[in-house]
Amino acid sequence: MKIDKIEVDWYNKLLNRRELKLIIGYESSTPKREEVREFISKQFDAPAENIIVEKIESIFGSRKARIHVHIYDNVEYARKFEKKNILKKHALLSVEGEKSGEAS
Numbered sequence: 853m854k855i856d857k858i859e860v861d862w863y864n865k866l867l868n869r870r871e872l873k874l875i876i877g878y879e880s881s882t883p884k885r886e887e888v889r890e891f892i893s894k895q896f897d898a899p900a901e902n903i904i905v906e907k908i909e910s911i912f913g914s915r916k917a918r919i920h921v922h923i924y925d926n927v928e929y930a931r932k933f934e935k936k937n938i939l940k941k942h943a944l945l946s947v948e949g950e951k952s953g954e955a956s
Contacts, residue, residue: 853876853878853887853891855895856916868925868926869922869923869924870922872892873921874918875911876891877916878916883908885905885908889903892905892923902923902926904930904934904938904942905942906920906921927944930944
């Protein structure tokens with residue numbers, strides 16, 4: 853995986869996060885969120901738990917994807933500002949209120 857182009861690199865002071873829109877190139881299938889998280893962690897020298905991959909969008913006809921990533925100053929800001937479904941995908945939201953394995 854490699855970064856082909858950085859479309860947007862902006863620090864949002866109100867939300868304490870760096871917002872990136874990148875185009876990445878890859879060799880085989882579209883990378884998974886966890887793979888992108890580890891890659892961004894290495895490229896931008898940030899802890900993986902502070903990185904939220906908002907969106908991965910494959911570019912048709914090429915081995916490239918447009919990704920939208922938020923790099924938070926700390927994980928507490930991520931829990932405060934991100935949507936619940938995104939936090940679940942990154943295993944940052946506890947599922948205390950949900951019943952598991954029971955049919956209604």
